[in-house]
Amino acid sequence: MAQHKVMGICAGMHGGNSEIALKAALEVLRDKGAECELINLFDYNILPCTGCEGCTMQMGDIAQHPEKEYKGCVLKDKDDVDRLITEMHTCNGVLIAVPTYDLTPSSLYTRFAQRFLAYELSFLLQIGVVKENPHTVAGLISVGGSMHDWQTFSLESLQATMFTMSLQVVDRYMVQRSARPGSILTFPEQVERCRQMGEHIWEAMETPVDQRHWLGDPDDGVCPNCHSSLVYPGDKHWDGVEFPWECAVCGAGGDLVVDEKTGRPKLKIAENGLIRDRNDDKARAEHLNEIIKTRIEFYQKKDNFKDDFEHYRKLEFPTV
Ligand SMILES: Cc1cc2nc3c(=O)[nH]c(=O)nc-3n(C[C@H](O)[C@H](O)[C@H](O)COP(=O)(O)O)c2cc1C
Known part of the structure; x- marks a missing residue:
């Protein structure tokens, strides 16, 4: 270029x-x-x-x-x-x-x-x-x-x-x-x-x-990885990975601490806290594995729910 x-x-x-x-x-x-x-x-x-x-x-x-x-x-x-x-x-x-x-x-x-x-x-x-x-x-x-x-x-x-x-x-x-x-x-x-x-x-x-x-x-946000201000208490991921706190944007995981320099809350990233960093193409590929697994599970179960699927497909309500 x-x-x-x-x-x-x-x-x-x-x-x-x-x-x-x-x-x-x-x-x-x-x-x-x-x-x-x-x-x-x-x-x-x-x-x-x-x-x-x-x-x-x-x-x-x-x-x-x-x-x-x-x-x-x-x-x-x-x-x-x-x-x-x-x-x-x-x-x-x-x-x-x-x-x-x-x-x-x-x-x-x-x-x-x-x-x-x-x-x-x-x-x-x-x-x-x-x-x-x-x-x-x-x-x-x-x-x-x-x-x-x-x-x-x-x-x-x-x-x-x-x-x-x-x-x-x-x-x-x-x-x-x-x-x-x-x-x-x-x-x-x-x-x-x-x-x-x-x-x-x-x-x-x-x-x-x-x-x-x-x-x-430099002091923008709570997440030192992507600078987002939105950090939330983490829940288990599809494969069991879990962090106490996670950045809602990039997925960095760690603990919420008080930053000594600013006195404001800051995410202290765990040693393995960037394994789900959505900015990283390789780490993001894990999400592709999740999508594939979720799809496979659905296709395996799909036929058992044929009647329910049909029920909701046919169920109609007046529109406006
Ligand atoms: C539907 C609507 C919702 C808005 N909601 C917010 C809001 O939640 N927070 C805010 O700071 N400004 C809000 N605003 C104000 C606009 O962000 C503001 O007028 C902005 O300057 C518009 O950008 P523009 O001049 O580039 O079109 C809202 C404006 C509209 C039209």
């Missing part, structure tokens, strides 16, 4: 705060010489994932029979998503700015991101559909009218959409108290922080892949 190429993805209103935050970061990157593009998801036809899992069924099938052709998503020719993701695969930087609705990223973004499953990068590289690994780094911006207390899932939910495409998050930032279009401009320090994200994306792209690291606020 000769020149750095960055895609800005916005799910906010035209002329709104997310777009301004994104443009502030992109402007820095453009001035440094990166090729920048900005897509506002409102301008594209994005159908919701049908839930068919035709993509992962094909992936499983191709693992057994490599001669078979991967046809991709069933919606491939029906909307704009294939075109957008194919373009994303040629970018080594991605900036994503999304408004917070009801504490979470707006559904326009999640509708787009939940189509990533059919484009699992490690699979597409393996079968040669994507020729060169773009080793894409990502910067995430959530934008809300309130502060952290009303944006509690926004950055973490954005982070959760990064794994299938192997996007490495190097910075994240929450724009706060920006409720009406242009509000962000009344907080110059917030615009400056978005510009700094542009600097961070540049720095990461300039760094050799194996030396890239977190460039965001």
